[in-house]
Amino acid sequence: MTVPELSVLLKRLGQRMKFRTRPALPRPLRILAACLLPATLAALLASAPARAVQYQVVYVPVTIVVNGKPVVIRRPVVRPVPPPVAAPTITTQPGNASVSVGQAATFSVVVSGTPPFAYQWRRNGVDIANATAASYTTPLAGLADSGALYSVVVSNSIGDVTSAGATLTVTPSTVTPALTRTVVRSGLSSPWDLGFLPDGSMLFTEKCRGLSILRNGTITRLFGTSGSSLVAGDLFCQGQSGMHGVAVDPDFGNGNRYVYVYMASNASTNPRTNRVVRLTLSTDLLTASGRVDIITDIAYKDVANSWGGAGSHSGGRLRFGPEGYLYVTTGDNHNGTLPQDLTRMGGKVLRVTGTGSAAPGNNSPGDPRIYTYGHRNVQGISFRPGSGQAFTSEHGPGHSDEVTPLVAGGNGGWDPKPEPGVSCADNYCGYISNKLNGTPTPMTDTGKFPTAMRPSWNNNGRSQGTGPSTFLNGAQWKAWDGRLAVGVMGDMRLDILQLDAAGMMVSQSTASGLPAQRMRSLVQGPDGSLYVATDSGEIWRVAPN
């Protein structure tokens, strides 16, 4: 009821008062009762501007004395109607959005109910920090953001409601990024791998020296030969082997301070082995301690044979997958039976916990640490943004470098032992033929292993020293977002592979603007740039722009 309506009602109330008492009141008392209308009435009527305010009349029992006897009358009282209160209701749901790589999307919601409202946007059900308005604009989108579901929880003092989900679709960019190369460090001794701590400090290994950290422009030697904060007396350097991969524990920033390296060790002999060693870094990041050898039995080529020197084909890349387990790549040691031998740790990709135990889900047909087998010498492993699937890169034997999407328990199809009736020096046919018909030993023998994992790419059947690889991830990579960067060491180039949904190659291009160098390690840094370690002793930052 509005103020004018209230005026009319109150006149009627004054009349009805005559009939509301029993016995009927004498006239002076009628006047008295009329005066019992609330004193605030005048104030209410005077508050004409408050037209949005609704009023109601309620009757309050009041006892008055008539002729010495109490009489109850019902006194009308005018009160403002309390405003309606209601939990939020979504009247316009956030809509799906489609953008290209490098663009942002905005989602918004419209609600009714009693304000004020609080908003909390979510991505795939997880709260987004500082996304607390009726609209939310995403960061610049990359392909890995495609399919993300955005929703918002709207609440007020009464309750809350969650919106429907809106899907973000990200389409590829067509713009090839230009590259700006900066030499971060030079003069290193065969840098083999790189890793980054949560604060941005860079770890790197040098094959014959060990593990160091580059922080605020200063290099500190953490673990390895003499001069390191923790000396590894068992580390040795021979042929292709020495200190290889480095990986930072996903929980380093949560306080465990673990890093892992892959190294040739003479702690056990006859044969010596490659090991995965866990270290704990000090809080000032200047020293390593607490060495624990979490894998001690990775095959090492202890003795030269007809096909190469000791230390050949040692594998050695370490990477944590997005699910938090450590992948370890190993090599075939120029040993014919090793890749398909499910009890020996060479020619494999292992997948383990931070203590070296088998990770769940390996689906191994043999040693439970084995994730895949039948590999030659995996030097690159990376995880596809979005799916998280592991892809390896391998150097072929005079033919067929390979990039392979891995499946748990899969066979890479490399089996360089001689087939019946075939003879190969040292029983290794990797560089010739293991078959009576004389065809080259295939990198993926689908005749012998029909279910072998198929490679995405075989470098057009060539062998050019394919080594490290890493997926490029993020809007800054434009058309290369989600593509696999592969270092082809022999041909000294960086290839960019576009893969289809199944992981098979769609197109191959070569990055331009980089000097011809043997790229030994490729890692995308926390700044989104690609970091490259080269056999010439340099570490580069390669920024897209």
Ligand SMILES: [Ca+2]
């Ligand atoms: Ca293969």
